[in-house]
Amino acid sequence: MLLMILILFSALLLLLGSGVWVAFSLLGLGWLGLSQFTSVPTGSVMASDIWGSSYSWELTALPMFIWMGEILFRSRLAEDMFSGLSPWMQRIPGRLLHINVVGCGLFAAVSGSSAATCATMGKMTLPELTRRGYDEQLVIGTLAGSATLGLLIPPSIILIVYAVATEQSIARLFMAGVLPGVMLITMFIGYLMLWSWRYPDKVPPADARVSFMGKLRASRRLIPLFALIVGVIGSIYAGIASPTEAAAMGVVLSLLLAKLQGAMSRGIFMDALLGAVKTSTMIAFILAGASFLTAAMGFTGLPRELAAWIGTLGLSPFMLLAALTLFFILLGCFLDGISVVVLTTSIMLPMVEAANIDLIWFGIYLVIVVEMSQITPPVGFNLFVLQGMTGRNILYIAWAALPFFLLMMVGVVLITVFPGIATWLPEAMGNR
Structure with a gap:
């Protein structure tokens, strides 16, 4: 087994390098094995597996x-989010x-998408906040860290x-990602509040006070966004639509939203379509x-033998997760998140199941760890975007x-100590 691992690992490094x-690289490694x-x-196994993986309805x-x-x-x-949210943030520490x-x-x-979140929000908030003296x-840092939420909060690619x-x-995983996503948002907000209390001189003064009715008027620009979230995610949680049906509805609603904003033309439509084709392919x-x-x-038989070998070490689940966390972070320094997930699934799952x-919980844990790798050099993708x-x-x-x-x-420690943060919602919705 050791010789096989050395040969396959060396081949993977050679191909990726x-x-x-x-x-x-994955196909070549499978063929070598x-x-x-x-x-x-x-040839027969390759043909049947490639075909079998390409027509999944869930995909x-x-x-x-x-x-x-x-x-x-x-x-x-x-732009609409910035205008709708800013009046409500002026009096909160960190503004x-x-x-x-x-x-x-x-x-x-x-x-x-983490990259789309980072690029879209960054275009608006980076110049505006630095101009205001933040x-x-x-x-x-807030943009780099918060943009990784695109990997966790549904609909996560x-x-x-x-x-x-x-x-x-997919629906259960989407449900499982909600509370951990809210937890991370709360932790980020709490950190910003503490930082602003510690360094009050680095936070610009608030703008002129806006009345409550003025805040409500500004919030009208958030209505299309919340309608889209409710239409897509709410339909899945309510059991009205499958993830695939909700995705199709989301495309129609986003096209309608872009059209109403005056941000849709033939050129933009084709750019969006071709961008989706390239990424999906x-x-x-x-x-x-x-x-x-x-x-x-x-x-x-490598995963089975590796899982058996791990079993002989007598590692507790916590020790196993600690080792996997370090491994995923290191791997994420050199590969994008999707590649990390698909590359390790075949080898890791027997260990995890053993x-x-x-x-479901492991999927949320894995995504949070992959989020961490998105902001670690040398290949943290969000770092390159910024x-x-x-x-x-x-x-x-x-x-x-x-x-x-x-x-x-x-956050990883919290969901490990309190796994219900990730598993409670899908179990509760499943028992309805």
């Missing part, structure tokens, strides 16, 4: 949610810094990928490669995001 696409360590016909929701995010990315949603946190949470609830490092890879319910290729690698690893860890916007050094941005990385680490 050579710049080979992740999907083809089957051809060299089994007598199974490699249909993925390109629809991506398309919805692409449409909203090109709309005036971020408009909270717009990054709350705005990212709201946008995550309709985009499902601490640039904290503005960048990475949760759909995890559900397909592990054959779990990339993810589909990765899932196909991961499916073949999972089958190949099953034939080699430790009697709930797979570097392109600010022109700052990547290490400067990573340092700005460090407090939010540590807060997410605390």
Whole structure:
């Protein structure tokens, strides 16, 4: 087994280090494992698994949610959120810094993408908050950390990928992501309040006081956003629509919203459609490669033997999760979140199941850890997005995001000690 692990791991490093696409690296690794360590016909297994992974009905929701995010990315949603939220934030310690946190949470609830959340909110809040005199490092940090909520708050693209890879319910995973997402938002807001009390001189004075009716009038710009969230997520939780049906409804509603805002033209429509096609195709290729690698690893018996070896170590579930957390963070320093999920699923799941860890809970844990890797150098994707916007050094941005990385680490500890944070809602909705 040790020789097999060394050969396959070295081959993976060679493929990824050579710049080979992740999907083809997974296919190549699966082919190497089957051809060299089994007598199974490699071509037949590859053909059947790639075909089998490509027609899953659950996977249909993925390109629809991506398309919805692409449409909203090109709309005036971020501008409307800033105008609607800012009057309510003026009297809270930290003031408009909270717009990054709350705005990212709201946008995550309709985009499902960390990168789209970061880019869309950053275009609006970065220049506006720095112009008003807010601490640039904290503005960048709040945006980097809060944008990762796009991976957790439904409809999360990475949760759909995890559900397909592990054959779990997309709707249950979406429900499981709500309370941990709210928990992280609350922790971020609490940190900003404490920071502003500690450094009051770094927070600009509040704007002129706005009356309650003025705040309500400004909040009217949030109505389309909340209507979209209720239409998409509410229909899933209420059992009215499946995730795939809700995704299709979300596309129609986002097209209507963009049209009403005057942000829809033939060119924008085609850009959004092509952007969704490119992203969906990339993810589909990765899932196909991961499916073949999972089958190949099953034939080699590596996951089973590795799980048995882990069992002989006598690790408690907490020790196993601590080791996996470190492993996922290190892996996430070099791969994007979706690649981390599909690459490790085939090997990790037997260990997780052997430790009697709930797979719905594990999906939420995994996404939070992947969120952490999105703001760790050298390949934290959100860091690159912000570097392109600010022109700052990547290490400067990573340092700005460090407090939010540590807060997410605390979040991982909390859902481990209190697993009901992730499992209560799907169990409660399932018992209705």
